[in-house]
Amino acid sequence: MLARLAVAALASVSMISGAFAWDGARAYHLRPGGASDISLALNMIHIEDNIPFLGDTTLDVGVLTPTYRKTFDLSGNVGLVLIGLPVGGMTFDSLAPTIDTGLAQGDLVLGAALGLVGMPALAPMDYAMHKPGFQAMVEGKLFLPTGDYDPNRMVNLGQNRWSFQASLPISYALGDSMIDPELTTFEIRPVVQIFGDNEDPFVGTGANVMSQAPIFGVEGHITRNFGNSIWAAVDGYYETGGELSFNGVPQGDGLETLALGATLGLVLSPNVATRMTYRHTVYSSDPDLSGQALEITAAYLF
Numbered sequence: 001m002l003a004r005l006a007v008a009a010l011a012s013v014s015m016i017s018g019a020f021a022w023d024g025a026r027a028y029h030l031r032p033g034g035a036s037d038i039s040l041a042l043n044m045i046h047i048e049d050n051i052p053f054l055g056d057t058t059l060d061v062g063v064l065t066p067t068y069r070k071t072f073d074l075s076g077n078v079g080l081v082l083i084g085l086p087v088g089g090m091t092f093d094s095l096a097p098t099i100d101t102g103l104a105q106g107d108l109v110l111g112a113a114l115g116l117v118g119m120p121a122l123a124p125m126d127y128a129m130h131k132p133g134f135q136a137m138v139e140g141k142l143f144l145p146t147g148d149y150d151p152n153r154m155v156n157l158g159q160n161r162w163s164f165q166a167s168l169p170i171s172y173a174l175g176d177s178m179i180d181p182e183l184t185t186f187e188i189r190p191v192v193q194i195f196g197d198n199e200d201p202f203v204g205t206g207a208n209v210m211s212q213a214p215i216f217g218v219e220g221h222i223t224r225n226f227g228n229s230i231w232a233a234v235d236g237y238y239e240t241g242g243e244l245s246f247n248g249v250p251q252g253d254g255l256e257t258l259a260l261g262a263t264l265g266l267v268l269s270p271n272v273a274t275r276m277t278y279r280h281t282v283y284s285s286d287p288d289l290s291g292q293a294l295e296i297t298a299a300y301l302f
Contacts (some may be wrong), residue, residue, distance in 0.1 A: 048291070133188070167190060
């Protein structure tokens with residue numbers, strides 16, 4: 001029975017991988033070539049489910065991720081690299097004793113992206129005058145197993161495995177320039193995330209290896225400026241896949257979810273901006289599963 005409980009609990013926890021895959025509205029907005037930024041993103045996730053023998057369960061995650069990004073000119077197009085390291089904690093409540101990870105380190109993330117169409121590397125003055133239109137880039141992130149992990153716990157902030165995420169951010173912008181006070185964008189980002197094996201999974205599974213099928217998803221946003229200092233967006237997020245396997249045996253626990261949300265962005269100065277996003281799961285292939293998330297990000301551009 002313990003193995004069945006572990007499978008159900010880990011299936012809920014696997015939803016976090018998808019949740020952290022979303023980059024949000026205007027994440028790949030064209031920026032001046034050579035610019036750098038440091039950001040702090042606070043992610044708070046709440047997941048509820050009903051799991052056999054564990055009853056009504058709740059999973060709460062709070063993570064603060066500092067990230068450094070650097071853009072550069074690569075053959076006339078914008079490229080960027082990034083590095084981030086999440087720190088936070090998780091609690092899992094059920095009929096069993098509460099699991100609390102305490103303050104823990106998550107998995108290091110390294111990323112890179114390259115503009116393909118409509119994303120030239122521009123000096124600040126040229127950037128301000130650039131008339132936007134269709135834009136596309138390719139992006140990849142590698143998550144390394146550097147986070148805190150304990151195989152005696154069902155839930156951990158570290159995943160004890162590598163994963164890789166690839167996406168193709170695409171957008172179309174309407175406006176006279178990148179700083180048009182009525183700039184409107186239509187954005188879509190298909191994404192796939194693949195996972196390495198965890199060769200030391202939760203002991204309750206009785207397995208030597210835990211594998212996970214890829215997660216496929218797409219996020220979409222419609223954004224609009226309301227003057228020079230405020231912008232807002234309506235957001236949609238869809239994902240499917242992620243079935244777990246233990247010792248090569250599929251568990252039939254893949255998920256399909258749809259979440260809707262909204263974003264408010266504030267430009268506080270030419271160098272400082274904030275973004276607040278809320279999303280709520282409106283559909284899940286597991287009828288007992290529900291989730292909501294709040295992300296608050298502050299960035300300093302230099």
